[in-house]
Amino acid sequence: MEERFSTFEIEHTPRSENQFVDVLVALGSQIVFEGDSAKIEVSKRKESIIEILKEKFQEEQCEEDWRNPIREVLMKGGEPTELKVLKDYTLVGGELYRRMLGGVLSRCVGQEEAQRKLKEVHDKACESCGEINLYRILQKAGFYWASMGKDVDQVQVQCETCQLAADGEESYAVFVSEDWRKPFT
Template identity: 70%
Template sequence: MQAPIHKKPLLLYLATNSYAIGALIAQEDGGGTEQPIYYISHTLKDAETRYLRAERACLAIVYASQRLRHYFLAYEVWLMTKSHAIKALLQQPILSGKISQWLLQLSQYDLRIGTSRAVKNQAITDLLAQFPGEEEFPLDDEIPGEVAMAEEVREQWVMKFDRSSITHSGGVGVVLYHKEDKTVALSFKLEFPCSNNTTKYEAYLTGLATVLEMGVKHLKVLGDSNLVVCQAKGSFSLKEPSLAPYRAMAQRMEEKFATFEIEHAPRNENRFADALAALSSQIICKWSSTNIEVSKREESIIEVLKEKFREEQGEGDWRIPIKETLVKGDDTAELKILKDYALVKEELYRRMPGGILSRCVG
């Protein structure tokens, strides 16, 4: 390793595999020999392990630019690669999703593309990717000049899903949470033959599709299905041919999120989604959709109706002016009104012949 020579361009070499990325900064010395300046490596996590090869290479460039920002700002940097896929990716005029965010971050640097010549440095980079170091540097999603937008995009939603299957049909329940101020509950009835495992994936994909339609970019999934969660993490292999289309579609949808996490949740923490799935599987309906609202009530319906009738009677209740007169003790009021009525425990009574008090009703 040596210190860089001022005003001489730096050469960036990349290496990637399915679980790590590596990058090496080099520079030609006075004799034209490339000398290493700095190297980095990073272990891929969660959704990063499912990136395509060109996307992993682009991720390596972004990671290197953030980790070695002082070099990228002070020098002209040449990306040395023979990969046509990377070149095409970096030169595409229209991109979306995470690739577009990465390219916007890289636009602040003087980054150019060259053809790799030194096999030695590329071999060193490949070796670094095979043995990533312990140091971890968090990736930054912030786009230069758009701090407010970056903060808004980072808002994370939580999705819980469950399924219920009976002999002839099944049901799917999905619950979406945004912090603590917003909850979206969805229930879907499946009127086609599906096995227990396919119903689990139907619930999972239905939730992902709904979240993507809402424009959510950062998602955390909680489910009590070991099959779906462990296959998404890569710890379970796919053995059922019927699940192959589901798993392939799930991978495509997971890659559309800027950040994606999936974890197993105990069944007792997934009761809301389970109830929605059970509801849709049990009902028999001839309509395509219906809205069902569940409201929480903390008192008996009797008390609710009493209060409602009190409010309805309040506007035209003939007793109210008399009650107010008795409470205020207005001397200007007619003595006839005062002598015929009395208040007992806030209830109005009228004196009948013989001194009997009769309660007044509305």
Template identity: 40%
Template structure:
């Protein structure tokens, strides 16, 4: 089993490691949207807004909590956009949010 397939794998560790090892020209394109603030990883979204990077497990918990609160509300803002407004980011956040909304009869 590769480290990526492991349940313990955290995508943020890989980004942090690349940031530490990156030379003056290394991985600039890949890492330009990330920054470390007091050890926490953030991703810079369009407009300069910083979103705290979280792991998939925490993201799933936050999505479930938000869905429970927002399900059935007339406003049709997607879970993905709501999570962005709350200041969170992880790589497959859009796909996870869409899956939850597609499975829900109320949404």
């Protein structure tokens, strides 16, 4: 490739000064361009996009979110009786988690995200509903919300495939006879 250029220089740039190039490389590796050329415009912001999205997300959060009262008590340090009831909840980086059996932390999600995750996990696991409970799959995936059990039951009751899997789960025949030797004679 050197032969195609009249001159070229190799200059070392410290990683701390190379962040914009790293972003472009990451962007370029994830996008498929059609045609021979593509024009990309990169604009530099003074504010972090992460902070902007956090603010926007917090504004969009519903006041009726089941997590808000728990967060408030944990942040303010309520009465010992309240804290005892909430002993399974903890805040990690501003996110609410619930400690499940075995000490595993599951991220507490709002109702909209819960419905998305429930649909996503159900669609993937629907064929094997009889093998592993959908509730357990969601727990293993690290999610929790207050009405998770009820929501999972509702989805599985409405799904015909899950109903068929549940019906065939314990289907077996039992022969009853007064003399155990009778069917063999």
